Amino acid sequence: MTVITFFEENGKTVKVSAHGHSGFVTDGYDPVCAAVSTLLQTAYLAISEISAAEYERGDETADFEFTVGADAKNRHDVDVIIRAMTVGLEDLRSGFPQNIKLEVK
Secondary structure, eight states, rough: OOOEEEETTTTTEEEEEEESOOSSTTTTHHHHHHHHHHHHHHHHHHHHHHHHHHEESSSTTOOOOEOOOOOTTTTTHHHHHHHHHHHHHHHHHHHHHTTTEEOOO
């Protein structure tokens, strides 16, 4: 299962972390993992274009996370990008609830 965690500070998402493979099919050929990766990486790249965001890939190939400050430059636009990513992830989870978990901390 892929677990995506949104860390919030003062009502703003400041970190998004994803761990694990969805397990829909064999690693490396999993369309659910590919969709999650695409949503996360596109959001990170868009945020990096307009504000400071830090990216980290864990030791495992299924680990990905990025952080952005609660008071980051262009925070409204950052929030819109994060919301768009979240809507995509929620929709994906609705189709694959056994493969994706979303949580807020």
